[in-house]
Each structure stands twice: as C-alpha cells, then as structure tokens.
Amino acid sequence: MELPAIVVNFKTYGQVDGDKTLELARICEEVAKETGKSLIVCPPMVELSRIAKEVSIPVFAQNVDLWDGSVQTGATTLSEIKAAGAQGLLINHSECRRKLADIEFLIKGAKDLGLTTIVCSNNVETSKASAVMGPDFVAMEPPELIGGDISVTSADPGIVEDTVKAIKGLAPGVKVLTGAGVKTKKDVEMAIELGTFGVLLASGVVKAKDPKEVLLSLAEGC
Numbered sequence: 001m002e003l004p005a006i007v008v009n010f011k012t013y014g015q016v017d018g019d020k021t022l023e024l025a026r027i028c029e030e031v032a033k034e035t036g037k038s039l040i041v042c043p044p045m046v047e048l049s050r051i052a053k054e055v056s057i058p059v060f061a062q063n064v065d066l067w068d069g070s071v072q073t074g075a076t077t078l079s080e081i082k083a084a085g086a087q088g089l090l091i092n093h094s095e096c097r098r099k100l101a102d103i104e105f106l107i108k109g110a111k112d113l114g115l116t117t118i119v120c121s122n123n124v125e126t127s128k129a130s131a132v133m134g135p136d137f138v139a140m141e142p143p144e145l146i147g148g149d150i151s152v153t154s155a156d157p158g159i160v161e162d163t164v165k166a167i168k169g170l171a172p173g174v175k176v177l178t179g180a181g182v183k184t185k186k187d188v189e190m191a192i193e194l195g196t197f198g199v200l201l202a203s204g205v206v207k208a209k210d211p212k213e214v215l216l217s218l219a220e221g222c
Contacts, residue, residue, distance in 0.1 A: 001058055001089075001116060004222045005038040006188070006215070007139075008178065009062060009090065012044055013206045022054055024205075027212045029055045035219040038198070042090060045076060046222045052085025060118070061089040063096050067092035068107060078109045088116030090200075092130070093140060104141040118177065118200065127163045131171040137168060139200045141179035157194055164195035183214075187220030198222070 002130040008028055010016045016024055017182045040058045043051040048166050052059040061084075069148040081089060091106050098106070103119060110117045119133040123125040127138050140163045164176050178191035183204035191199050199218070208214040 001036040003175070003197045004041055004192055005043065005186075006196065006222065007060070007118065007200040008205050008215075009042040009043055009093075009200060009202040010206055011062070011095075011202050015206050016044060021051060023061075023207050024160075024211060025051045025055045025057075028215060031212060031215040031219055032057050032129045035216065037219040039219075040088075048081060048086055049084035058087045058116075060116070061086045061087060063093070064089055064091075064106065066102055069160045070155070074138060078106070078113055078115065079094055079154050082115060086115065088136070089118055090186075091119045091135070093120045094122060098147065098192070100129055103130060107133050107135050113195065120200070123164070124159060124162045124166055127176075128166050128170055130175045131167045134171065135174060137175050137177050137197070138163070139177040139179045139201065140196075150218070157190070160191070160194045168207070182218075185217045185221040188218050192222070 025041050025043060028039045028041050040060055042060045045062060048061055060083040064078055064081055067075055067077040069188045089110060093105050107117050117137050118137040119130040120128055120134040120139045120141050127140060130138050140160055159180055167174050167176055175197040176196050177200050179197045179200035182199045182201040189201055205211050205214055
C-alpha cells in the first residue's frame with residue numbers, strides 16, 4: 001500500500017447496488033493505473049469477494065463482527081474477509097462504533113492474519129487511545145462533517161494537526177488519514193499539508209455524476 005492513499009468507502013449507497021459496485025471499483029482501478037496513485041476500495045460486504053477477484057487494487061472490508069469462536073448466524077469474521085480476498089478493513093467507523101476493548105481485539109486479530117487496519121476516530125482523545133493499540137492507520141473523521149460539503153481540513157484543521165502531533169508522540173509508526181467531507185483536490189492537498197497520509201471518503205465519489213473525473217482530480221492532490 002503506497003502513500004499517500006485515497007480510500008473510497010462505498011458504504012451502502014444505492015449507486016453501488018449489484019453490478020454498479022464492480023463498475024465503480026473498476027473506475028477506481030483505472031484511475032490508479034492512469035495516475036500511479038494509490039487507491040483502495042471498500043465495497044459493500046456482500047460484494048467483497050467478487051471485487052477482490054476482479055480488480056488489482058487493494059480491497060478492504062467496511063466492517064467485521066466480533067467473534068469468539070462460537071457458532072453464529074449472520075456474522076462476518078476476520079478469517080472470512082481474509083479468505084474473501086480483503087487486504088484490510090475499517091474499524092470503528094462513525095456508523096459502526098466500537099468499544100475500545102473491541103477495537104483492540106479486532107486490531108490484534110487482523111494483525112495475526114496480516115490484514116491492514118484503519119481505525120476511524122471522531123476526536124483527538126479517541127485517536128490517541130486507538131493509536132496506542134497499534135493499528136496501521138487512524139482516520140480522523142468528525143461525524144458531524146461526514147457526508148457534508150465542507151471538509152474537516154477547512155472546517156477544523158486544528159483537530160487534524162492535533163491528531164497528527166499526538167499520534168507522533170505516542171505511536172510514531174501509526175499513520176493518520178483525513179476523512180469527513182473530503183470532495184476536492186484542494187481537500188486532499190490540505191490533508192497532506194496537515195501531515196496526514198491520505199484521505200478516506202465516500203459520498204464525494206460514490207454519489208458523483210462522474211466518479212472518474214472526481215477521482216482524477218483527487219489524485220492530482222496527492
């Protein structure tokens with residue numbers, strides 16, 4: 001996984017139902033090849049295996065369930081997403097919050113399987129607590145800005161700078177990503193200027209009329 005990176009979370013938007021997931025994943029792959037930039041896709045969970053087989057860029061799971069080894073129904077485990085072809089996963093997204101103990105459990109389990117972890121955080125203190133657990137990345141995403149038209153890099157650059165500074169002091173091996181409201185080349189440029197290693201975004205790409213045009217512009221900011 002080269003840096004800086006653009007991580008595209010498909011979420012469960014209707015724009016990526018069925019074959020549309022593959023269409024967007026292939027667009028992300030095209031942009032990665034054309035620009036030489038690092039793009040990572042997080043498709044809907046039901047499409048994870050299919051997308052991992054069809055594209056050459058990294059594919060991450062949007063989520064995973066806690067699993068104690070007992071027989072369960074409807075759960076998705078770390079070993080299953082690994083077997084499906086995922087190279088990493090998101091943990092603690094604002095739409096799927098976890099307790100700190102659960103975050104630590106998932107980070108350790110993912111490490112044991114060689115999966116890259118991106119822990120999402122809503123503030124500096126949670127970022128610090130997550131960083132000392134040793135994930136690969138912490139993504140700063142104030143929830144009130146997620147899905148909006150104003151990037152955190154404009155609305156509250158201080159929270160990004162404070163997160164970068166705090167994590168450097170506590171866990172220098174952990175890298176920071178910027179999320180929430182990221183939509184433009186300028187947003188990406190500002191994220192990198194603030195000391196982060198890329199962006200995590202969703203609606204700015206998934207809901208765009210021309211996702212490729214948006215992605216090409218975002219890649220220019222890296």
